Amino acid sequence: MPATIVLGTQWGDEGKGRVVDHLAKDADFAVRFQGGNNAGHTIVVEGERFALSMVPSGVIQPGCVPVIASGVVVDPKVLISEIDMLTERGVDPSELKLSANAHVIMPYHRKLDAVMERHLGVNNIGTTRKGIGPAYTDKYARQGIRIQDLYDPKIFEDKLELVLTEKNKILTRVYNQLPMEIGPILEEYLAYAERLAPYTTDTSLLLFQGLAEGKMVLFEGAQATLLDIDHGTYPFVTSSNPTAGGALTGSGLGPKVIDKVIGVAKAYLSRVGTGPFPTELHDAAGETMVEVGGEFGTVTGRRRRCGWLDLVALRYAVRVNSLTEVFLTKLDVLSEFETIKVANAYTSLGETYDEFPRQQRVLYNCAPVYDEVPGWQTDISAITDFNDLPKEARRYIEYIEHRIGVPIKWVSVGAERSQLVVR
Ligand code: GDP
Ligand code: IMO
Ligand code: MG
Numbered sequence: 515m516p517a518t519i520v521l522g523t524q525w526g527d528e529g530k531g532r533v534v535d536h537l538a539k540d541a542d543f544a545v546r547f548q549g550g551n552n553a554g555h556t557i558v559v560e561g562e563r564f565a566l567s568m569v570p571s572g573v574i575q576p577g578c579v580p581v582i583a584s585g586v587v588v589d590p591k592v593l594i595s596e597i598d599m600l601t602e603r604g605v606d607p608s609e610l611k612l613s614a615n616a617h618v619i620m621p622y623h624r625k626l627d628a629v630m631e632r633h634l635g636v637n638n639i640g641t642t643r644k645g646i647g648p649a650y651t652d653k654y655a656r657q658g659i660r661i662q663d664l665y666d667p668k669i670f671e672d673k674l675e676l677v678l679t680e681k682n683k684i685l686t687r688v689y690n691q692l693p694m695e696i697g698p699i700l701e702e703y704l705a706y707a708e709r710l711a712p713y714t715t716d717t718s719l720l721l722f723q724g725l726a727e728g729k730m731v732l733f734e735g736a737q738a739t740l741l742d743i744d745h746g747t748y749p750f751v752t753s754s755n756p757t758a759g760g761a762l763t764g765s766g767l768g769p770k771v772i773d774k775v776i777g778v779a780k781a782y783l784s785r786v787g788t789g790p791f792p793t794e795l796h797d798a799a800g801e802t803m804v805e806v807g808g809e810f811g812t813v814t815g816r817r818r819r820c821g822w823l824d825l826v827a828l829r830y831a832v833r834v835n836s837l838t839e840v841f842l843t844k845l846d847v848l849s850e851f852e853t854i855k856v857a858n859a860y861t862s863l864g865e866t867y868d869e870f871p872r873q874q875r876v877l878y879n880c881a882p883v884y885d886e887v888p889g890w891q892t893d894i895s896a897i898t899d900f901n902d903l904p905k906e907a908r909r910y911i912e913y914i915e916h917r918i919g920v921p922i923k924w925v926s927v928g929a930e931r932s933q934l935v936v937r
Contacts, residue, residue: 516773517731519761520841522738523777523831525785527811527818529843529926530778531555531564534571534734536924536934537776542729543579543721544572547764548754549736550587550619550649552642554812558929564605565812568593570734573600573607578732580607583717584615585754585764587649588661589624590706612710613717614662618703620674622681622694623648629689639750640787642813650753652677661714664707671700718766725771733761739777739831747877750789758835777837777920779828781845781910784809784818790877793821793857807847822855824882825917830870832918839923842914845907846927851889854910857882858917887913895928900937 520537522528535557538544546553551567557574558564564574568588572578582588593612600607623645630648631638641647652658657677663670674696682693721731737756740746745757754760758775762768782803785791794800803809803820810817831837848854860867860880871877890904897903903911903925915922925935 516728517725517733517767517771518774518776519733519735519758519772519835520776520778521733521735521756521758521761521835522741523779523828523835523837523840524738524783524824525740525791526738527554527784527786527809528738528778528780529841530735531557531566531571532843532926532929532931533776533778533841533924534732535559535574535931537732538572538575538578540730541572541575541578541732543581543724543731544570545581545583545717545721545731545733545761545765546570546586546736547583547733548585548756548760549752550644550646551589551592552644552646552752552813553736555734555736556812556929557931559931562603564600564603566596567813569596569600569607569610572732572734573610574605576606579609579611581611581717581721582613582616583721583765584613585760586613587617587619587646587653587754588612589619589644590703590710594706594709610713611715611717611720612661612713614660614714616661617649617653617658618661618664619645619649620659620703621699622678622685623652625685625691625694626681629685629691633689638788640789644813647753661710664703665711665714667700667704670703671696674700721765721767725767731771733765735761739834740827742834745834747789747874750787774838775835776839776841777831777835778841778843779823779831780843781848782807782823783821786811786814786816786818790874791819791821792826792860792877792880793824793882794819795821799851802850803847806850807844822857822882822884823914824857825914826857826860826867826870828914828918832920837920839921840918841924841926842911842922843926845911845925846893846895846933848910849890849892849894852891853886854889855884855886856913858885859883885913895933897927898932898935900925900935903935
């Protein structure tokens, strides 16, 4: 069955948006299955830059239907503004499909995200403060409001009244905040419901029928493997499953429909927010990655922490996602370096780790064991044929392939759609 999962293998911002945009030219559907507007996916087409946080990146390719499936948490205001932004810029999002089962991010989720982070002080997660964690918390506590609830004003009001009574107690008594009033929230969200009505549907059924008709489905992961709630660097993670399994639970399809799992890996590494990062650099090399790679958050504008590629982590991503191939991005950024380091193992308290350590304590205290390979120090950003890459760049790619045991089928050398080597 022609369904392909595209997901992040690191801590996010690997370039999933541009990967999905590339693959969506052959896809009938591009499906977001988890996360919310904590995602920031960038696509650059002939100098024009699109930053999307809710609408799947496949929307830019004509003929690809963007789908927001049940596992996503939706901030309706953000979704509507993205629909309007796309329309204004000449991209037609009218075919968008939104799952009636998706959960809604409410104003108290955003508020709680902010006050809980403040409460954590130095132990904060560094969330995007979009209300993602609190929205998923309510979903699992069975207190969430779903898109479908917005279409029954009585049910919506009853549910909101119940949940808001509790949230207001938490906001006022625990966090010393002002309570929120139900009236304005009801009014605001009922207006959103009206705007979103044309898009709302049963997306699981839609995709099932599409696959039965031989259509191609592309799943677009947000966040990444190491930010996964179950398999990431907990608690410094997001509140959903960006790993391959999440594509199935989040969209309501079974595993047999998947034939490819493409992992997106940046040629070096970045992380926003707090948490362990063994290959992080605090020197001029890290600075170069930030500057040359433009490593500032799409959503929050925050400076991303940067470091060398970590093959221990990448092999872990291969394992937990059953990756079938890898799309390597931002190789051009490494053109600056005389030599390039790659972590192949960690050491911690006298022990060597080839596998990603189970314990957070180990990960915090480990030192990377590096291999050093020669750089190429020449501009590769116009190269589209693998054989035209400098031999050092080819060796770097082949070295990674050899170490992870999965083929690298694409290498991007610039943010533009055309700056791509397909092998
Ligand atoms: P995502 O969240 O995984 O979709 O990634 P982001 O869009 O947040 O971050 C990736 C950034 O790198 C964006 O600004 C892209 O335009 C840019 N980008 C993607 N591929 C390349 C590449 O091959 N080279 C360079 N220099 N930039 C790239
Ligand atoms: P894309 O899809 C990078 C990080 C936040 C924080 C942690 C939890 O663009 O790759 P959250 O707001 O989700 O509760 O924050 O996860 N984070 C991301 N980092 N890229 C993202 O998305 C991210 N989404 C969340 O910085 O450390
Ligand atoms: Mg991003």
